[in-house]
Each structure stands twice: as C-alpha cells, then as structure tokens.
Amino acid sequence: xxxxxxxxxxxxxxxxxxxxxxxxxxxxxxxxxxxxxxxxxxxxxxxxxxxxxxxxxxxxxxxxxxxxxxxxxxxxxxxxxxxxxxxxxxxxxxxxxxxxxxxxxxxxxxxxxxxxxxxxxxxxxxxxxxxxxxxxxxxxxxxxxxxxxxxxxxxxxxxxxxxxxxxxxxxxxxxxxxx
Amino acid sequence: xxxxxxxxxxxxxxxxxxxxxxxxxxxxxxxxxxxxxxxxxxxxxxxxxxxxxxxxxxxxxxxxxxxxxxxxxxxxxxxxxxxxxxxxxxxxxxxxxxxxxxxxxxxxxxxxxxxxxxxxxxxxxxxxxxxxxxxxxxxxxxxxxxxxxxxxxxxxxxxxxxxxxxxxxxxxxxxxxxxxxxxxxxxxxxxxxxxxxxxxxxxxxxxxxxxxxxxxxxxxxxxxxxxxxxxxxxxxxxxxxxxxxxxxxxxxxxxxxxxxxxxxxxxxxxxxxxxxxxxxxxxxx
Ligand code: SF4
Ligand code: SF4
Numbered sequence: 001x002x003x004x005x006x007x008x009x010x011x012x013x014x015x016x017x018x019x020x021x022x023x024x025x026x027x028x029x030x031x032x033x034x035x036x037x038x039x040x041x042x043x044x045x046x047x048x049x050x051x052x053x054x055x056x057x058x059x060x061x062x063x064x065x066x067x068x069x070x071x072x073x074x075x076x077x078x079x080x081x082x083x084x085x086x087x088x089x090x091x092x093x094x095x096x097x098x099x100x101x102x103x104x105x106x107x108x109x110x111x112x113x114x115x116x117x118x119x120x121x122x123x124x125x126x127x128x129x130x131x132x133x134x135x136x137x138x139x140x141x142x143x144x145x146x147x148x149x150x151x152x153x154x155x156x157x158x159x160x161x162x163x164x165x166x167x168x169x170x171x172x173x174x175x176x177x178x179x
Numbered sequence: 180x181x182x183x184x185x186x187x188x189x190x191x192x193x194x195x196x197x198x199x200x201x202x203x204x205x206x207x208x209x210x211x212x213x214x215x216x217x218x219x220x221x222x223x224x225x226x227x228x229x230x231x232x233x234x235x236x237x238x239x240x241x242x243x244x245x246x247x248x249x250x251x252x253x254x255x256x257x258x259x260x261x262x263x264x265x266x267x268x269x270x271x272x273x274x275x276x277x278x279x280x281x282x283x284x285x286x287x288x289x290x291x292x293x294x295x296x297x298x299x300x301x302x303x304x305x306x307x308x309x310x311x312x313x314x315x316x317x318x319x320x321x322x323x324x325x326x327x328x329x330x331x332x333x334x335x336x337x338x339x340x341x342x343x344x345x346x347x348x349x350x351x352x353x354x355x356x357x358x359x360x361x362x363x364x365x366x367x368x369x370x371x372x373x374x375x376x377x378x379x380x381x382x383x384x385x386x387x388x389x390x391x392x393x394x395x396x397x398x399x400x401x402x403x404x405x406x407x408x409x410x411x412x413x414x415x416x417x418x419x420x421x422x423x424x425x426x427x428x429x430x431x432x433x434x435x436x437x438x439x440x441x442x443x444x445x446x447x448x449x450x451x452x453x454x455x456x457x458x459x460x461x462x463x464x
Contacts, residue, residue, distance in 0.1 A: 070335065086229055
C-alpha cells in the first residue's frame, strides 16, 4: 500500500480526513442503497486508503449513492462519507472512467438550464436528458400526469440579469456543461 | 408584523406551486409578511455540488448576498434550498479564503454569510409559536392520523449546528400536535425517499418510497406530512412509478395548517394521490 497519491487526492478534493476511518461499518449499516452497491461504503473508504484507485473510480456505488447523508452524520470519526462519494464522482468524470453516466448527464442538463435561465426549467432539463438517452416515451405518462395536475410548466422562468449568471458559469465550468 | 425575505426556489414556482399558495395563505393569516427576494436564482440543489463545489457556493451566495441588504431572516421552505443556503452561508462566514473567492466571482454582489436561514418548521415555531397555533385553530383535525416525514436534508447538514436533532427530530411533531392532528409514532421520519433519482434510477425511488408508504399504512395513518417538495413529489408520484394501490395522501406541512385554519385545501387538485378522504375528516369546531 505505497500508493498514497490517490488517498491524498481524494482527501484534497473532498476536504475530508479519510485516513481516520477505523472500519466500524456504521456508514454501510445505515445506507439505504447498500444492497444495490457493488462496493459498500466502508469498503470504498478502505479501498481509497489502500490506493486501489481504479477499483474505486470505476465502481457503480459512487453513482448509486443518493446523497442522503445518513453515513456522514453517523460516522464516529466525523468523516463526511457522502462528500467523499461526491468527490469520487468528480474525479471519475475527470479521468473518464465513470461507471454510470446518467446521474452526471442529468445533473449537467439541470445546471445547463440554470445557466441559461437562472432558474431550473424542469421540462427543458428532463427533455434534454430524455433526448440524450433516446428514450422519450418511457416516462411520458408520468410527465403528462404532472402536467395535468399543473405541476409541470411549459415556459421557463428567467432571472433579469441572465448575462451576469452566464458569465459566472463560464468562469467556473466553461461554456458547455457535461460531455 | 414580522417580515421575512422569502426565497421560493424553483420547485415552489413549478412542480410544487400549490405549496407556495398554501404557505402564503397561512402566513398571511398569522400576519407574517413574505417579501419575495427579487431576481433570485436557483440554489444549485444537489446537481451543483456534484459537478462543481465552487459553482454550488456561487449559486447559493448570489441569493444570500442580495438578501443580506435588507437584513430580514431568509425563509427557504424547500429542504434542499434550505440545506444549500445554510451550508454556503455558514462556510462563507467562517472561511475567509472561500469568501474572497466567491465574492470575486459574484462581484459586484458581496456575500458575507451573516444572514439567518430559516426553514418552514422554524418559521412556524419562531414567528407563531405552538401556543398561538393551538389557540387559533378553527377546525377540528383530531380524526386525522398523521405521520411526520422529515426527509434527509432538512436536518442532516454535516458541520453545521442544526435546529433539531439530526436523527430524531421532533419540531414538526410538535407543530402537528398543536394544529390538533392525531400524531402517530413511526420509525421512518428520516428514511430516504430516493431523492433526485426519480428519472435516472426509477426502481430505487420506487423501492424506497414504497417502503415509506407501506410503513405509514401499517401504522394506520391517514396521511403523510412533509415539508420537502422532493419528498412530497416522489411519494405522490408512486402511482406513476409503479405502486398503483394502497397509497396515502402526502400533504405539505402548511396544508395541514390550511385544514386547521380554513377547513379546506387550496391545492387539492394538484395532488396525484387523492386527498378528499382525509379532508372529509375535518370537522367544524
Ligand atoms: S462510519 Fe466512518 S469510521 Fe466507520 S467505517 Fe464508515 S467511514 Fe469508517
Ligand atoms: S449518502 Fe450515499 S453512501 Fe451515504 S448513506 Fe446515503 S446513499 Fe449511502
């Protein structure tokens, strides 16, 4: 285990002291989706410490995570485990090895909509996601149901100062989000 | 008359518009003035911090900076907006380096992180109080059995002092009790509904939200009450997600107040799981 580089990178991106983990399993025990994960939370943490970079970054678990924060509030060592999962998503996308593209894709369309309007235009973000997935109809019934209940707007709401917001986005994440 | 800076966030203008209507009616009854933050933008929700931490802080800081000018408490009824604003406000007030970085990006706006961020439970506690709530109820809700559902992000905010217990909050229980409902104890106050995976991983949302719904049914409750728009939506969407039967209505906290004060629901037409059965149990005092 002399590959400390990955541990340090993950600690830096997440801002968490991962090396203080003593493998008590509490994070995994409270995780609502542990059963759906290929590598459960406490093991992800252990693999980071052991420097098993590829194993961690290509794991589906980091995308299965719901960011419910249960693990973080229960860790006896105050490790914000959810934040580490969040950091691993960023690192895996940066290294082009993410095991699941859907979450990132949807989040990117979400933010793209915010970049354009300042506020989320739900229909636009959802349609862009559905188009990218080439799956326009699987949830059409749900969408129509929402629309009929007045819960899905057709037109976007815009902030007044759209230019300022676009410039901020440009400075931070470049012109286009997603990949 | 108290005045609050009201930050609706995206949900309360679109998929949960009826939550806003309900909040406005109830606040106006109690004499709380809501001054909507002018030209507010999205708080970034869970998408921004997944993609870029700086972007997440910038989006929340832009709103806080604009709100700081008039110094009122910042009222964010949506749990995600509350959570994100609270985190950024706290970090910016404590971390000088971050404050300078963010302020450079949002300039000429300046965010100092000095504002008080309040969720809807705090607003009812701090600005109305349980005594007044109990005293002024107009309709009898004692036939309605409710389970309070807090969801994840209202109290789970690592590194920030939270307004209620992280694992076993009771503040909404107290409000529902004061409003005259029959509170039912249950173990799923904080269980995750599947969060933002409604589209990207429907099966997970269906599994987790069904578990919550089934537990509520087991306790004999008439309705689930929450303050979170995403929780409300995921549970209310259960018929579309694949759970066709055995669903209880999912009401917003402010809607219970509507029942207690006016005996009806302005947004009953926006609920996917019908609310009529529960509303019928309301009696004139
Ligand atoms: S709860 Fe904390 S200490 Fe325990 S295994 Fe998880 S990360 Fe390690
Ligand atoms: S934040 Fe993610 S890893 Fe932690 S308990 Fe929730 S779903 Fe599991």
